[in-house]
Amino acid sequence: MLLYTPLPIDMIMEGYDSEINLEEITYKGVTMQAQPLDNKTYKIIRIISSNPYDYLRPELQPGNIIEASLKARET
């Protein structure tokens, strides 16, 4: 990977070692990597789909917080 940016490397890489626990879940029929926030909610990190329209769905944008109860019902 080669970064082309005016920002200093230590500013970008700060906190790189801290591990984020990611889970692979299915929400509304779409597989995604999500970060569990508490036992009810997840934060979407990235979606994994071969349907390009899934990437335009506003509710599936990375950063959105979804409820795990929904996930359990729809998987």
Next chain:
Amino acid sequence: MMKMQDITTPSTPYPGTVSPGTKTRKKATRGVRRAESSLKEFGQMKLPESIDSSIHALSIVGQVEGHMVLPAQNKTTKYEHIIPQLVALEQNDKIEGIIVILNTVGGDVEAGLAIAEMLHTISKPVVSLVLGGGHSIGVPIAVAADYSFIAKTATMTIHPIRLTGLVIGVPQTYEYLDKMQDRVINFVSTHSNISEEKFRELMFRTGELARDIGTLLVGENAVNVGLIDEVGGLGSAINKLKQLINERKNMPPEGVH
């Protein structure tokens, strides 16, 4: 989701966002509050789905993230999300044009060039608007559009790709970096009015940036060197996009822009 009362408590970091006028109109306030809560939590506004727009806004913010996930304090634009979006936009008949809004500090070379190539080869009109900053790898993304705008106060930094520091997992040889740099220079010079020589000269200029070599272009400067087409804001960008959409409608169907 954030609870409703949290938003109006004095501890809210931006108390000024609830204007006094909205308090009197209860129904409107509800919508405003909802929008505000989504703005606070995710840093972005969710547009109401009822607006059936034929123009899609694609925002490139923060770092353009490539093969490696950057630490969480970085705001990033994920290329693996942008690229399928562009595929969907190309296929969807409802979408007639794309406006790319840039406020980026650069990022991964490969991811940035990939997005730039996708934007350039999409058959629908694309207009870019640089707001705030369009630095480093943001430059090829901005010039990839059919027509580019820069806000009066927006800046673009043109500097060489570093020999140290920002290279991870690739050979740190001079030849490798030189080739990467050539990819950026070639893309920019073939997709804008700037010549290769001029862009190189800006990239390696000394004395302009205090601690570094390179050039900082502010608003009109970017237009004067031929990098960006016009100084303008959102209104002019949308007008241009609508004009390009109309021109495309009047073209024979097999015409590729």
